[in-house]
Amino acid sequence: MTSEWSQTLFPLCPMCVYVLKEGFYNVINSRPRGSRICTPPLRTAVKRPMDAARVAVVGAGVMGLSTALCISKLAPRCSVTVIADKFSPDTMSDVAAGILIPHTYPDTPVHKQKQWFRETFDHLFAVANSAEAGEAGVHLVSGWQIFRSIPTEEAPFWADVVLGFRKMTEAELRKFPEHASGQAFTTLKCEGSAYLPWLQKRVKESGGLMVTRRIEDLWELHPSFDIVVNCSGLGSRQLAGDSEIFPVRGQVLKVQAPWVKHFIRDGSGLTYVYPGTFNVTLGGCRQKGDWNLTPDAEMSRDILSRCCALEPSLQGAWDIQEKVGLRPSRAGVRLQTELLARDGRRLPVVHHYGHGGGGFCMHWGTALEATRLLSECVQTLRTPASKSKL
């Protein structure tokens, strides 16, 4: 995985030496001592056919890795390198419970959200029913979304994407005396701690590379790469100069309570119980603009108390671990191509970030769309007539 890389990758100069080692690429810095520190371009000695487009995917969360996989499978003649400062288990995606119950994006049309959710659901459903399910950390889970009052809409846009969606019966609602109505359905859970390594493995099998490196400026990737796919989430504030993306802090508890087989979500989305393969995720909170990654003890007590109100047997939970993640939130997912230009240089960038708390729900659908945008970029690069426009 990334340990082969992280110790040996340094900023490069033309004097840097590339060593080919067992299919991985180590970079050794051979600058003389005392030389000026520069930020030279990142070079890779990628074996590729002459006209393969060199794609750098920035970010190794669920967006970066799934986009890298889609590109390596679907985009013609591309080489893919995933570059990130953090890989699983240290990404935001590792904190997320990964339950497929969509959030809504005010700035994205509903039909688009439904399409992305459906594509993601279908993809994960196939994984869940295959022999890879255990390794990929994807499984079915049934449960209830409950409301303190009767919701205005009869059924959400995703009701026919999940399985067996229906209103809860009176008998079922008796389990939740403080709630007036609810919905029962079967959906999927996709656990970052297993899914991300599984994606990485598949990207590598397709010839993709993983590089641990913190990118401070997208221009570092020029001219080593032809196209950049930016999946850096909150990193886009700096890398893309996007002030519309902001953190919504979430704190969760991961506990042992193996008797819990159903999810429970309060309609507000603030309190939830999501049973997974290795633990049960209890949440949560939504603190807009809060960058603090340290767990708050009082919040943990509050989360446990709210979840025990929904599921009293959780009082017997043990091995309680606190985690914090920052949802990379935006009014709408940014899926667009931008052509960066500076001093006569050109660098096409496909932006693919801003999913907030709905990343796992939408990731495959948006990765497919990012791959389409990338394919258009590749096409543009290869067309001689338009080269003059670049």
Added chain:
Amino acid sequence: MPSPMSTEEAPQQSPRQGTDSLGVRQGLQAGTMRVVVIGAGVIGLSTALCIHERYHSVLPSLDVKIYADCFTPLTTTDVAAGLWQPYLSDPSNPQEVHWNQQTFDYLLSHIHSPKAARMGLAPVSGYNLFHEAVPDPFWKDIVLGFRKLTPRELDMFPNYSYGWFSTNLILEGRTYLQWLTERLTERGVKFFQRKVESFEEVDAPWVKHFILTHDPDSGIYKSPYIIPGIQALTLGGIFQLGNWSEANSIQDHNTIWEGCCRLEPTLKDARIVAECTGCRPVRPHIRLERERLRFGSANTEVIHNYGHGGYGLTIHWGCALEAAALFGKVLEERKLLTMPPSHL
């Protein structure tokens, strides 16, 4: 009739004056009633608890003992996966429908309690699969959210074309017996050792649903099934009438493993943690009735409560209530009750 004795604990009676199933022996003193429960599986322990809960306050000298050749974790109940689900066909005795309902309602009332998991109790949803359309079962309104499977759900199970989805309950045999043992011990009930299902347990914590397949030609529980427990997943599909052997059989192991892996391919990543065999006490219908036995000049009441086959956990509490009611009748006939029993 034996002469009255002191209020101290009476010496143990000889087996000749002993009992069968639930033995009720004539009190040694007005108001004294000694009860022996034979069997420490779910039926024995729950019947003992039910009787003690209901009659202890009106009969303070009620003395309940449990005799069994084996106790948890060595009983047949310990082998059971513990899914609450009756057989598919209507029982030959219509009272069994009522007992099943009583058991579900009783267990459901404990779901909201913090101690549910310590009882081995949790809701679990899942699938019943068939090769062709079948009528709805008699218990469809007892379980929660019973419905037919949608076409997309059926796509998950290529060998099956029809099915149900419902939210049932798990009552894990081993954990429940431990819990019952604790409750009985708290109440001063004593256990005495006086002198018999094939399945595999695997570690597959990502499976959150039960899956039961049904093959009308084979018969109940002869077709693969998967039942998640609190810690492990049970794989089964063996129902061999007349086989008393409790040894694990390689052929049965293969039948279970291959059948269940076909049903749930993700099991290839599961680790087998245990393999057990139990003998379901099968009978055309449950025997739950009084019988009077004579040993010389002594009259002994026996309350039989056995023959629950593969649905003992599913029906246990309803049967325990019925057994307790029969016990109450015995007390009334012998004029030992001064006030009506408490109804918990």
